[in-house]
Amino acid sequence: MSKTILITGANGRIGSALVAYFDSIENPYTLRLADLEMTEERGVKVDVTDFASCKSACEGVDTIVHLAGVASPDSSFEQVLPINIVGTYNIFQASAEVGVKRVIYASSAQTIEGYPLDIQVKTDMPVRPKNLYGVSKACGEAIAAYYAYQKNVEAVAIRIGAFEYRHEWAKLNARDLSAWIEPKDLCSLIVNTIEVDLTDNPFVIAHGVSNNRFKRLDLSDTKRFFDYDPKSDSFTTWDIDFIKESKPKV
Numbered sequence: 001m002s003k004t005i006l007i008t009g010a011n012g013r014i015g016s017a018l019v020a021y022f023d024s025i026e027n028p029y030t031l032r033l034a035d036l037e038m039t040e041e042r043g044v045k046v047d048v049t050d051f052a053s054c055k056s057a058c059e060g061v062d063t064i065v066h067l068a069g070v071a072s073p074d075s076s077f078e079q080v081l082p083i084n085i086v087g088t089y090n091i092f093q094a095s096a097e098v099g100v101k102r103v104i105y106a107s108s109a110q111t112i113e114g115y116p117l118d119i120q121v122k123t124d125m126p127v128r129p130k131n132l133y134g135v136s137k138a139c140g141e142a143i144a145a146y147y148a149y150q151k152n153v154e155a156v157a158i159r160i161g162a163f164e165y166r167h168e169w170a171k172l173n174a175r176d177l178s179a180w181i182e183p184k185d186l187c188s189l190i191v192n193t194i195e196v197d198l199t200d201n202p203f204v205i206a207h208g209v210s211n212n213r214f215k216r217l218d219l220s221d222t223k224r225f226f227d228y229d230p231k232s233d234s235f236t237t238w239d240i241d242f243i244k245e246s247k248p249k250v
């Protein structure tokens with residue numbers, strides 16, 4: 001029988017990209033889409049701030065891709081507290097109560113954005129958020145680790161970088177280029193996190209960036225553990241050629 005996958009935040013930018021990705025491949029899963037607004041044919045209405053609605057959405061689910069959240073790094077603590085922190089707790093607690101086996105959690109590169117920009121961050125370095133949105137995502141990682149080690153709900157936290165479509169992204173800076181994740185690369189990583197064997201490692205952090213020439217987040221663990229094979233490189237995609245720029249002044 002195919003796995004039932006609940007996608008929270010399914011109407012959002014990443015959720016829509018993931019649903020379109022599943023439509024474009026031979027989808028091995030039964031999808032249950034969840035968001036604040038959702039028709040019955042497509043899925044279920046869920047408000048993650050409401051525990052009862054989380055619990056009923058989780059019934060009969062094998063794996064959750066938990067994307068619902070406030071996604072702006074400029075968010076205040078009052079904005080992130082109910083949705084990113086309490087909402088993430090609700091999803092994991094509901095999973096533990098109804099027997100969901102695994103949650104893939106949409107964490108963020110903002111959990112480590114407080115490191116100096118010339119540091120490449122590895123998965124085993126302590127979190128260092130630069131804003132309260134990053135704090136909420138770091139808290140979500142801690143919730144994930146707690147439920148994985150103490151409550152038997154396997155978890156992967158994907159530290160998603162700058163998720164952008166090539167045609168939409170006009171304002172480039174060095175940080176974003178090094179943290180870019182191309183939508184198909186992220187979708188392929190999510191599928192691999194659903195499928196990987198976590199028997200010996202119930203909680204794992206994955207770094208969600210593309211194969212950019214310079215990477216803010218190190219990909220060696222993620223490539224190895226999740227068999228992640230990102231196809232895009234921001235520096236090639238935006239045709240940034242260092243040779244053209246490197247003429248010494250005389």
Ligand SMILES: NC(=O)c1ccc[n+]([C@@H]2O[C@H](COP(=O)([O-])OP(=O)(O)OC[C@H]3O[C@@H](n4cnc5c(N)ncnc54)[C@H](O)[C@@H]3O)[C@@H](O)[C@H]2O)c1
Binds near residue numbers: 009015034070083161
């Ligand atoms: N877009 C990025 O570059 C990026 C980077 C790192 C992490 N993330 C994380 O990935 C996730 C998805 O990001 P996105 O860009 O698709 O965001 P988005 O804002 O486009 O989508 C978020 C979705 O969550 C839903 N939602 C909000 N409050 C809810 C609630 N109370 N109950 C249920 N659903 C609710 C919204 O309706 C929306 O459809 C977020 O958790 C975000 O923090 C995104």
